[in-house]
Amino acid sequence: MPTITRLDSRDPEFQATLSDLLAVDAEQDDAIDAAAASILQQVRREGDNALLRFTRQFDHVDVDSVAALEIPRREWESALANLPGAQREALEIAAQRVKTYHAHQRQESWTYTEADGTRLGQQITPLDRVGLYVPGGKASYPSSVLMNTIPAKVAGVSEVIMVTPTPGGQRNAMVLAAAAIAGVDRCFAIGGAQAVGALAYGTATIPAVDKIVGPGNAYVAAAKRRVFGTVGIDMIAGPSEILVICDGKTPSDWIAMDLFSQAEHDELAQAILLCPDAQYLDAVEASIEKLLPTMPRAEIIRTSLRDRGALILVRDLQEACDISNNIAPEHLEVSCENPDALLPALRHAGAIFMGRHSSEALGDYCAGPNHVLPTSRTARFSSPLGVYDFQKRSSLIHVSAAGAQTLGKVANELALGEGLQAHAASARYRLTNIQ
Known part of the structure; x- marks a missing residue:
């Protein structure tokens, strides 16, 4: 049995296979x-x-x-x-x-x-x-x-x-x-x-x-x-995730170890590589086979890669971005020559690591941005933990006497339309010339 699944985006069954791979039993025990x-x-x-x-x-x-x-x-x-x-x-x-x-x-x-x-x-x-x-x-x-x-x-x-x-x-x-x-x-x-x-x-x-x-x-x-x-x-976090988009020019050992860095968390963690170069995917697979026996948590990594990992051949980097947006990963590495060129196309990710030297592990510990990130596709609608999670906002409304004349009439009409008479009266009481 292969250590990690190989997929091709040109395969007619690709979307169904990818969906099965992404699915994780999120049912509460x-x-x-x-x-x-x-x-x-x-x-x-x-x-x-x-x-x-x-x-x-x-x-x-x-x-x-x-x-x-x-x-x-x-x-x-x-x-x-x-x-x-x-x-x-x-x-x-x-x-x-x-x-x-x-x-x-x-x-x-x-x-x-x-x-x-x-x-x-x-x-x-x-x-x-x-x-x-x-x-x-x-x-x-x-x-x-x-x-x-x-x-x-x-x-x-x-x-x-x-x-x-x-x-x-x-x-x-x-x-x-x-x-x-x-x-x-x-x-x-x-x-x-x-x-x-x-x-x-x-x-x-x-x-x-x-x-x-x-x-x-x-x-x-x-x-x-x-x-x-x-x-x-803060959030209910799911298993750890990493998705790497690579142009095929980063040392294959680097990428293999980046995949390991999340796979070692637990057996349900997910590590996926997207690349348009089939020979490069071969090289990464060889690096996985070479490096895996050296890992203290080898069995956890092996299970994670076997059950939920994938090396995916894509048509081009734009398709890689489209697939990434669908997955909405917790961690996204853009290991390419010009990562900024892809950034406008990347809409959903907890954290985006740009360039060959930006390993996800740096984000976990010391880069500076928060490592508490949305998982399980929630990056489509949520964000990393931040200062804004510890601040709250109160609306301030200080209506002037002149403003009450304009707003009072508007509120009166809308309140009457909703059948809320006290609301309407409360607004009317501030009018200088009560109708």
Whole structure:
């Protein structure tokens, strides 16, 4: 069985085959959803007592109070101080680059004044408090701490509360160091659906937040889905994706490794290459076969490439752009001589990496733009996480006495047309000459 599927856009069955390849079972697991619902209900009803019970059950951490689960700032600072120099420097450089990029996204309030003195506009204000979920245990993502906290702080969020599970009481030093660098305000050693519930509803110890961001397992995702509306959430992320458009001139080993970089996340991750050069696709396939045995996560990569990966021969780069728009990938690499020439044709992607040296891995860690990106074709209508996700907009309406004469008549007519008499009267009361 081949390591990765080969497709040709000229094949009459191409679209059907591609659709099957893109399809992923996104159905919610009823058992997981029911478990998350039960946990949320208990946290909402019992607060701290439920948190302690679930932390004992799932993380095997037994303490007398939720306050004992708060990780003090001195521990973060100690973690930062004791990091190897190269790791600390990498975190600090990445943090500064993320901050510099996101500073460009900050929106400001604005107004304009009409001829009759009526002033209209928009007031931009930050959220008050944000909750950040950071996975623990097998996975630890200090980069996620930077990518979620820094935009919130640039937006002006007053308090970021981080929650992270610590199975067996093991705390990840690099995650805590990242919290110190990014500007997290408080941190609790709790995880799972129970942590989401605590952030959404609040307990005696953990204050309720306005929005919950950050990745998690299936139980965390199910809980976030259920608390949406009580609080905001960033998104429900699907499996990782990379799509590469290549003109056939980038070293084939580079592209093979770029495909691996997403395939290694998990077996459902997707890695696709589009190229008009069949011989180049042969070369990339050979690179995959050569490099795969050297990968520590080879079996995960192999399964991902076999089940959901593809090397696709296209007629030309324009067709590659059309196919890419249909897929709307999370990460899109344009590994071509002149990537800017293709940019106007690329409408749907979470992040676009332009040129041969722009590997997706740089975006995950330190390029500056956010690595929290829309997946599962949601790039057709949604955007990367950014400062704007931590700001909200209030409309400003300051009608002058003269403006009330004009607008009042218009509102009166429209309200009467809708049969809303009080609306009409409210507008008429401001008219100088009431008809």
